Amino acid sequence: MKALSEKLLGGKQGAIALAILAMVLFVIFPLWLDSFRLSMLGKYVTYAFVSVSLVLLWGNGGILSLGQGIFFGLGGYCMAMFLKLEASDPVSTKIQTTPGIPDFMDWNQITALPWFWEPFKSLPLTLILILLIPTLLAFIIGFAMFKRRVGGVYFSIITQAIALILSILIVGQQGYTGGVNGITDLKTLLGWDIRTETAKYVLYYVNVCLLILSIMLARYIITSKFGMLLLAMRDKEERVRFSGYDVSDYKIFVFCVAAMISAIGGAMFTLQVGFMSPSFVGIVPSIEMVICAAVGGRMSLIGAVYGTLLVNFGKTMFSETYPELWLFLMGGLFIAVVMFFPDGLAGVYDKYSKNFKLGELLAKFNKNTVKRIGDML
Amino acid sequence: MSNTDFVLAIEDLTVSFDGFKAVDGLNMYIDHNELHVVIGPNGAGKTTVLDLICGKTKSSSGSIKFKNRELTKMPEHQIVRAGVGRKFQTPSIYENLTVYQNLEVSYPAGRSVWGSLTFKRTDEVIERVNKIAAEVLLTDLLQTEAALLSHGQKQWLEIGMLLMQDPELLMLDEPVAGMSAKERDQTADLLKRICQNRSMLVIEHDMEFVKQIAHKVTVLHQGKILAAGTMDKIQANEKVIEVYLGH
Numbered sequence: 087m088k089a090l091s092e093k094l095l096g097g098k099q100g101a102i103a104l105a106i107l108a109m110v111l112f113v114i115f116p117l118w119l120d121s122f123r124l125s126m127l128g129k130y131v132t133y134a135f136v137s138v139s140l141v142l143l144w145g146n147g148g149i150l151s152l153g154q155g156i157f158f159g160l161g162g163y164c165m166a167m168f169l170k171l172e173a174s175d176p177v178s179t180k181i182q183t184t185p186g187i188p189d190f191m192d193w194n195q196i197t198a199l200p201w202f203w204e205p206f207k208s209l210p211l212t213l214i215l216i217l218l219i220p221t222l223l224a225f226i227i228g229f230a231m232f233k234r235r236v237g238g239v240y241f242s243i244i245t246q247a248i249a250l251i252l253s254i255l256i257v258g259q260q261g262y263t264g265g266v267n268g269i270t271d272l273k274t275l276l277g278w279d280i281r282t283e284t285a286k287y288v289l290y291y292v293n294v295c296l297l298i299l300s301i302m303l304a305r306y307i308i309t310s311k312f313g314m315l316l317l318a319m320r321d322k323e324e325r326v327r328f329s330g331y332d333v334s335d336y337k338i339f340v341f342c343v344a345a346m347i348s349a350i351g352g353a354m355f356t357l358q359v360g361f362m363s364p365s366f367v368g369i370v371p372s373i374e375m376v377i378c379a380a381v382g383g384r385m386s387l388i389g390a391v392y393g394t395l396l397v398n399f400g401k402t403m404f405s406e407t408y409p410e411l412w413l414f415l416m417g418g419l420f421i422a423v424v425m426f427f428p429d430g431l432a433g434v435y436d437k438y439s440k441n442f443k444l445g446e447l448l449a450k451f452n453k454n455t456v457k458r459i460g461d462m463l
Numbered sequence: 464m465s466n467t468d469f470v471l472a473i474e475d476l477t478v479s480f481d482g483f484k485a486v487d488g489l490n491m492y493i494d495h496n497e498l499h500v501v502i503g504p505n506g507a508g509k510t511t512v513l514d515l516i517c518g519k520t521k522s523s524s525g526s527i528k529f530k531n532r533e534l535t536k537m538p539e540h541q542i543v544r545a546g547v548g549r550k551f552q553t554p555s556i557y558e559n560l561t562v563y564q565n566l567e568v569s570y571p572a573g574r575s576v577w578g579s580l581t582f583k584r585t586d587e588v589i590e591r592v593n594k595i596a597a598e599v600l601l602t603d604l605l606q607t608e609a610a611l612l613s614h615g616q617k618q619w620l621e622i623g624m625l626l627m628q629d630p631e632l633l634m635l636d637e638p639v640a641g642m643s644a645k646e647r648d649q650t651a652d653l654l655k656r657i658c659q660n661r662s663m664l665v666i667e668h669d670m671e672f673v674k675q676i677a678h679k680v681t682v683l684h685q686g687k688i689l690a691a692g693t694m695d696k697i698q699a700n701e702k703v704i705e706v707y708l709g710h
Contacts, residue, residue, distance in 0.1 A: 311567075318568050
């Protein structure tokens with residue numbers, strides 16, 4: 087039991103970092119920010135799920151997915167479909183040609199609910215599908231790629247292509263998906279109005295709880311032997327393979343877990359923001375999420391969360407004043423992080439908080455070097 | 464192919480890359496507890512033979528049987544699990560992990576996804592890591608990051624990682640390349656110690672070292688066997704002197 091809690095929290099240091107994050111998100115921000123800014127923060131917290139998934143997948147596993155928007159979007163769309171069906175009851179849609187179906191279907195001359203919308207009439211089924219569909223898609227992509235040993239940039243490019251395909255598909259199938267506008271006008275969850283102030287607060291807290299649970303799940307994976315193997319694979323894949331491990335199984339699994347965590351973020355996004363659209367599925371959001379994780383620190387679960395919040399606040403502040411400059415700044419930020427702080431904010435923090443131990447490390451290194459020279463002579 | 468008493472039986476093994484036969488109709492047998500060394504000039508196909516045995520390269524024809532199990536159709540991780548360990552030419556270790564972690568990751572339990580998620584560091588694991596670390600002279604460096612080891616220590620660490628799996632056939636590709644004279648002697652001692660209860664297949668260029676360790680030597684040349692036998696016989700063989708050892 088003790089071992090388990092240690093694994094979930096990541097030891098004393100990890101527990102403190104997690105407690106501080108919880109404190110910031112649960113207490114400090116809600117007290118400090120007005121409800122408009124807080125719901126904006128809630129939106130960023132949903133992006134943080136994707137960053138957490140990228141720390142697991144990219145930071146630890148060395149698998150750079152440039153298509154996490156796929157899973158974020160699928161999770162979000164699943165939730166949106168449920169909410170849309172609830173908002174499209176026959177009474178409130180009685181002016182439509184076909185009452186009882188979502189408004190955009192009616193506009194596109196569709197007269198019956200498509201079969202794949204049927205399961206989203208039930209909340210329990212929707213919740214299961216939010217987790218299942220993205221994970222299943224990740225499994226299929228992962229199986230096809232990793233069993234054939236597609237990796238590195240090739241994998242990144244393919245995930246990017248899939249993100250593009252999915253967003254084009256959603257835009258193109260307007261009658262079934264709401265097209266470029268996405269699924270909008272979401273009102274209630276089982277009769278509970280999600281647009282009120284109270285609802286926003288409740289959803290924000292649920293959101294943060296889920297984020298912390300996701301961090302703990304990722305922590306468990308990273309601190310287990312599985313996590314050590316991920317690092318080993320990132321370093322020397324062949325050695326892991328020739329130590330009796332089926333490398334592809336591990337990659338598929340971590341890709342699926344990352345997809346599932348992203349999907350939870352997507353579903354929470356829909357609930358908090360009140361709509362879902364293809365602009366959260368494609369290439370641009372997927373890459374933005376990678377930048378967020380990189381800025382925060384791709385090896386640090388907690389760092390990635392701060393990175394995401396910071397980059398998105400920056401984006402909002404900056405693009406309010408200089409909208410056309412933001413993209414350049416974003417690009418510059420990414421280059422700066424890659425060139426000067428490969429471990430992001432978390433890396434900078436580690437460096438300065440451990441500074442006083444640097445002497446110790448140097449001494450150790452010198453001892454080794456001396457020994458090595460001694461051995462050679 | 465008939466069954467044999469050998470640990471490893473290679474028969475008519477051929478692999479061709481775009482028509483070039485890197486290994487050509489090779490027959491080779493390795494006995495229990497035998498330390499077999501393969502020598503030969505560059506491009507003779509030595510490393511390719513190891514690649515074929517461990518499944519890194521797929522053969523064009525022929526058979527490789529390990530304890531009468533056909534290896535040529537097996538995926539790499541299954542071959543390892545069957546009991547074949549292979550060390551690469553350049554030290555292949557996990558530089559970001561500590562020596563301890565390098566050894567622990569190689570422990571042959573928790574090899575499935577689920578198994579690795581629930582794997583526990585039991586006393587048995589710790590004991591085994593300590594034992595192997597002592598064997599490969601790295602006891603004092605267990606908590607050191609592997610990247611900080613010297614070249615020779617990295618080679619030993621990789622051998623240690625293989626020993627963690629206790630393979631019945633251990634294959635080493637140039638284990639003493641780039642080592643100091645002292646390290647070379649220590650490695651020879653190490654190999655002599657660890658070939659108890661297991662067979663070994665070693666590729667090496669260093670003739671002094673080969674003399675120290677080999678039970679049996681095979682000379683490869685252009686993918687074929689030029690000569691095989693004890694070291695003394697090989698050194699006296701005129702064909703071998705001509706193509707490899709020099710006058």
